[in-house]
Amino acid sequence: MEVAVIGAGNVGGALAGSISRAGHTVTITSPSGRRAEEVGRETGAKVISSNREAVEGADAVVLAVPTHAVDQFVGEVGDALDGKIVIDVTNRMNPQEPPSTIDGTSNAERIQVAVPGARVIKAFNTAFAVRQADPVVDGTPIDGLVAGDDEAAKREVLDLVEGIGFRPIDAGSLGMARALEAMATLIISLNMANNWSWQNGWKLVGPLGSAAPGR
Numbered sequence: 153m154e155v156a157v158i159g160a161g162n163v164g165g166a167l168a169g170s171i172s173r174a175g176h177t178v179t180i181t182s183p184s185g186r187r188a189e190e191v192g193r194e195t196g197a198k199v200i201s202s203n204r205e206a207v208e209g210a211d212a213v214v215l216a217v218p219t220h221a222v223d224q225f226v227g228e229v230g231d232a233l234d235g236k237i238v239i240d241v242t243n244r245m246n247p248q249e250p251p252s253t254i255d256g257t258s259n260a261e262r263i264q265v266a267v268p269g270a271r272v273i274k275a276f277n278t279a280f281a282v283r284q285a286d287p288v289v290d291g292t293p294i295d296g297l298v299a300g301d302d303e304a305a306k307r308e309v310l311d312l313v314e315g316i317g318f319r320p321i322d323a324g325s326l327g328m329a330r331a332l333e334a335m336a337t338l339i340i341s342l343n344m345a346n347n348w349s350w351q352n353g354w355k356l357v358g359p360l361g362s363a364a365p366g367r
């Protein structure tokens with residue numbers, strides 16, 4: 153798969169590396185270009201200066217920008233996202249009042265409304281960047297929770313998530329992005345409150361039954 157990673161920060165760098173290692177072709181962008189160049193050197197991802205050009209050449213687009221940049225990105229790229237799988241990794245956080253972002257909406261659904269022709273999937277947002285780079289802890293893969301309305305796109309993202317090393321889990325329709333984003337709010341709050349290492353990610357424990365998870 154040709155994957156465009158938009159944003160070259162903690163998440164963009166981590167996923168550019170793990171997606172490349174999983175055998176996909178990755179391009180990466182960032183407005184300054186500086187971090188994208190660094191990620192390109194470290195991961196072999198191809199650096200492209202234009203978000204639109206990166207999107208046009210991709211089958212799937214990983215959105216790894218701060219929430220405040222989402223509208224700008226969607227406005228800039230717009231209909232070039234039609235038909236593309238858009239993997240939304242973004243989270244919202246209000247450090248002063250964390251519950252304020254748990255408001256019955258999600259970034260993923262807002263993107264889907266703004267670009268109805270895109271195949272928006274929520275994924276990777278419940279694990280910190282360190283775990284997106286390497287989702288296996290003490291030999292155990294953490295969970296890659298994937299939500300979306302386009303079943304074919306969701307299957308492709310579940311395969312991608314599994315290829316990186318997560319245990320893939322189908323989390324349901326795109327509306328479940330509200331739950332996944334709330335899970336991110338909780339894990340961020342916990343790391344802040346307890347001075348944890350920002351290296352964790354969600355995992356269900358206990359048997360899931362005989363069916364392969366996520367299928």
Ligand SMILES: NC(=O)c1ccc[n+]([C@@H]2O[C@H](COP(=O)([O-])OP(=O)(O)OC[C@H]3O[C@@H](n4cnc5c(N)ncnc54)[C@H](OP(=O)(O)O)[C@@H]3O)[C@@H](O)[C@H]2O)c1
Nearest residue numbers: 159160161162163182183184187216218221242243280281
């Ligand atoms: N950090 C985590 O562990 C983690 C885990 C799960 C989800 N998330 C979510 O993932 C997103 C990215 O987090 P992060 O920690 O990677 O942030 P970050 O380190 O601040 O990196 C953000 C990147 O986005 C780029 N960017 C900003 N506006 C852009 C635009 N319009 N087009 C293209 N690139 C743009 C920035 O470019 P410059 O380099 O030029 O500034 C930067 O490279 C956030 O929504 C966050 O909530 C983060």
